[in-house]
Amino acid sequence: MGPKNRRFALVFRSLLAALYTLRSIAIHTGNKHIKQLLSLVMKSLLASLTACQNGENTYKVSEIELYAQNIFSRASEIDNVFKNMTIALEYLYEKGYNESKYDFSEHHAFHVENFLLRLTSLVDRCYLLAGTTMLMENHKIECLGGNKKIYKQLAEFSPPSASLLKDMEGTIENLRETRNKVAHQSGFSSKNLGVLRAIENANKESVSVKHITDLLSHEEIKDIVIEDAFEPFNEVLTKMNELVEQLIDSLSFVYTGLLERI
Numbered sequence: 001m002g003p004k005n006r007r008f009a010l011v012f013r014s015l016l017a018a019l020y021t022l023r024s025i026a027i028h029t030g031n032k033h034i035k036q037l038l039s040l041v042m043k044s045l046l047a048s049l050t051a052c053q054n055g056e057n058t059y060k061v062s063e064i065e066l067y068a069q070n071i072f073s074r075a076s077e078i079d080n081v082f083k084n085m086t087i088a089l090e091y092l093y094e095k096g097y098n099e100s101k102y103d104f105s106e107h108h109a110f111h112v113e114n115f116l117l118r119l120t121s122l123v124d125r126c127y128l129l130a131g132t133t134m135l136m137e138n139h140k141i142e143c144l145g146g147n148k149k150i151y152k153q154l155a156e157f158s159p160p161s162a163s164l165l166k167d168m169e170g171t172i173e174n175l176r177e178t179r180n181k182v183a184h185q186s187g188f189s190s191k192n193l194g195v196l197r198a199i200e201n202a203n204k205e206s207v208s209v210k211h212i213t214d215l216l217s218h219e220e221i222k223d224i225v226i227e228d229a230f231e232p233f234n235e236v237l238t239k240m241n242e243l244v245e246q247l248i249d250s251l252s253f254v255y256t257g258l259l260e261r262i
Helices: 001-021 039-051 064-092 104-131 148-159 160-182 191-201 208-215 218-260
Strands: none
Touching: 039 064, 064 104, 064 218, 104 148, 104 160, 104 191, 148 160, 148 191, 160 218, 191 218
16 A cells, blocks of 8 residues: 555544544433422423313423423534534535535535534624523513623632633634634535536546546545545544533532422
């Protein structure tokens, strides 16, 4: 095996190992501090279903049951973003979309944009979890400037939790500029993806394409394009997963204290 083929074999193995780690991304509604609220959530849902069966428009639940349901919902919203970002990463690992009429580069750019556009949403939902934990009203936190209000109160309520939110901001910082360009200016592109697009759109027998593919095959360029996106995205998602677990743990004194009063 030549040096070039050896390099791509190593790239493939590293990507395969990274893909395996995606399978272990936590379901944060399964965190023990969130799970302990589940019995209260079920009581609230049962009351809702019973009222619905009886044709009633309203139903009664305790404040604690409603609080538990709201916390569980916030954790579920975080899980949904993780799930969608993980799906995007799984597609970014694909080397071909044989059943599609669109080129590989178009699929790749779509899934990169999908991942990037969810980045800030993930952080925002962590802020909302913190805000709901502190019993802040939805109309004050689910609006422009809501994160600043949450952080200000959280810095006094639980400084370690506030610090974790800042860590999340820092974790996505390197991708924020690219994310904002995708959201507000243009679609995703990169130098290597541009080369791949040129090959896909040109006549395979053209002299310019042959100059490129004599150096690197079409498949090898695909490997580079996949590696360019997959590795940093996987690193960010893994780190964010750890930070969310730490955030929930840092807020657990509220949830545990609440249950102790029942």
